[in-house]
Amino acid sequence: MMRRPLPVVERPDAWPASYGDEARPRLGFFTDTTLCIGCKACEVACKEWNDVPADGYVWTGNSYDNTGGLSANTWRHVAFIEQDRPLHVAPSKARLREAEMRDGAAGPDAAPLRDRPSGGAPRGDGYPPPDAPRGDGGEGMRWLMSSDVCKHCTDAACLDVCPTGALFRTEFGTVVVQQDVCNGCGYCVVACPFGVIGRREIAGSKGVGMAQKCTLCYDRTKDGLEPACAKACPTESIQFGKLDELRERASRRLEQVVARGFDGARLYGANPDDGVGGFGAFFLLLDEPEVYGLPPDPVATTRDLPSIYGWMALAAGTLGALVGLSFLGGRR
């Protein structure tokens, strides 16, 4: 069978060049959070398929999130954010005016619709200011839900700092820990700018003492299956596929949701020039990344390695100079 030429998605230096003929198109996730309904099917499917141990029965009190965040024992995590503001802003001024006329608001100084109890009288205190986001129907609350996962970074700090080579890049351009090589040093844990990867500490469980994270279901993708989370997602909030296709689809989707007036929509991780060279698993978010517990400007720490080693060399030289100076005074 003729193999089609590979789409060169990223830098040529490592993947896919290191795989030569065996390289496959880069795979990834596009998590469209506007479609997430918070059912956590992805969390469950991931745990089941990957045999990830249970890590406690905790009641956090943080909306419906009783998982907390990604860790050695959570490879998909659904975040729940309750916000006191509408999901949509008006798609056009004309439409907003139309709604205001219908609701009997008088003139441009009327308070935005969302501040009236079910379309009743304006609050009348002039707050929020007129340029604040306006509701399109009195809906004053929105619920952001987002399924987080390892980003499978193009420049993966976890992989760079791994001292044994246990973390490696697969033929699909994803980042995976080899359990038989990992020595549990924990360096990747502090290198990841997203706090994704962890060392499993649950005594008696599989892979204890070793680094654990999403493999993008390497065992399934090798057999042409989609990862468990994407398979289980009932709304296609988690979309799996070739990364370049996902990026195209995502930019079309962004235009769509912006046109529909979703407030604060942006792609996160779709830019190949970002601090990790683009994410293999990227997102459509409706607010700042930090609202979802994500870093606003992640940079792979190893990007600074030249300066880190440079300062280290300077300091080592200084130590040598200190030795030299100490002996200048002779024996006394």
Place this chain on the structure above:
Amino acid sequence: MTHFDSIGRDRRSRGSNPAPDSYYGHPIVKEPVWELGIPIYFFFGGLAGASAALALGARLTGNARLARNATFAGMVGVVASPPLLIRDLGKPARFAAMLRVIKVTSPMNVGTWLLNATGGGLSVAAGCELLGILPRLRDLATTGSGLFGLPFATYTAALVADTAIPAWHEARRELPFVFIGGAASAAGGAAAIITPPSDAGAARRFAIAGALVELAAGFVMEHRLGLLGEPYSQGRAGRLTRLSRVTAGAGAAVMALAGRRRIGATAAGSLLLAGALLERLAVFEAGRQSARDPRYVVDAQRRRVAAGTSRGASTFAGLPDERETLPAAS
């Protein structure tokens, strides 16, 4: 009107979320899983590396007694290191796993090789000293370990700087100087304790200079970092920092004033060793504190966004004015 506020946040998306800068205050980066053994290893590694360098200096200037004693002090560091590392990894075979590759992008891997080179050289030199044999081999080993000892005493700073932990990564300029200062004061202090004062002049000067570098680099670091310097001065890390500075400062003063008497050198050396150990513990704890609070992660990155030097993880399309021209959703 621009859509971004003074620190680069997208105005269009500000709402009444009570804590808009974090997700329920959860940390963004992970706290180190490393335990106390790791900063203690940093201390012993520094002691070994700087002692090896001191031994080489002594050998080159013909101070045989200081060379011998610095070699033995270095051996203490070399012998203490592997158990501390293996304790963190779980079993000895896991230490060997680091020797299957040479990986420059991993300071931990590089450091393992430096530990082997420095430790190997020191062991050979110490063995020759003890048995009083093979002076040529001893000198060769001293030369090797002395040269490898310089980066070995320093690499642990590069190791912690090469992480996503804000208080470590952003301190990548000064941390190596803090660490070599501590290493020199520990090595000089240890040698001054076990060497007759008449032969320990260089060790005393090395110790005092080291403590001064350690203190100066620490101050510069804390002030340059601004908000990110906070973890070094607050909470447990802050207490450790202050204690280490008092201890190291006192050690340097006693060494300068009374170091020529055996008892003075012993007191000063002990203070300097303690100061260097406390300082590693302080740096370690500061890193943990900065990882725990998402504010430090977000702040450093938001400042890049505000300064226009962010790498653009978020991409937008369709500004509100353009929205006006789009057909209304049905």
